[in-house]
């Protein structure tokens with residue numbers, strides 16, 4: 001499988017999408033390709049979230065926040081601006097386009113107001129991406145250059161149905177879209193992310209969940225790979241949840257993942 005051996009700053013300079021550029025720039029500034037998946041159920045940020053110099057992006061599931069509201073939105077946006085990280089809401093939009101538009105824009109969670117990146121499962125075809133683009137590229141939408149979409153090309157769980165032809169279709173859909181900057185996948189997806197002249201071809205970014213240095217899986221079917229294995233396989237950004245937030249020393253553990261992810265990236269660009 002081809003994967004990018006180009007450094008992030010080169011990819012930032014040649015990428016057309018401002019969200020992709022910012023992701024890469026933050027990576028170089030913080031020496032971090034670490035995304036922490038903070039599956040917290042309270043609005044009050046934990047101590048770990050304040051150590052944001054380690055963090056490239058915060059991945060959220062705001063529908064599990066029991067006291068979600070204005071305070072959550074304002075707090076998240078402030079924290080992200082102050083500490084220079086991106087917000088990825090792992091919402092996995094999967095409904096028909098018209099419903100997804102309402103789930104993304106407005107609604108109870110107001111995702112379009114605060115999430116730089118969202119993801120979509122194109123199980124029902126590419127229309128769902130078009131639906132999000134109608135919102136994002138609308139002239140009246142205030143964040144048009146600041147919003148991007150990932151496609152769920154693979155899942156990390158045992159028996160995942162997101163394989164083979166489904167995964168390939170995701171690549172086709174991404175190639176036809178202006179808002180899609182990459183995929184949630186376990187590694188490079190063959191035809192994407194070539195080591196090339198990225199201005200001539202879209203440089204899709206690979207976001208990888210299911211990353212844990214000490215565990216290989218758990219009872220609910222989650223399967224893990226180490227940061228090193230993920231980056232070696234073509235992951236550009238590693239997403240770590242319980243590996244960090246259930247640790248007794250969250251900051252120390254986050255640092256360790258950040259270093260492991262960064263070292264693996266440096267090894268890859270040197271290869």
Ligand code: 5IU
Pocket residue numbers: 037039061090152154155156157184209210211212222239240241242243
């Ligand atoms: N997540 C996965 N696997 C996937 C997708 C998303 O684990 O295929 I798409 C999310 C779920 C959770 C985080 O928020 O990534 C992984 O958490 P742990 O590192 O705690 O397993």
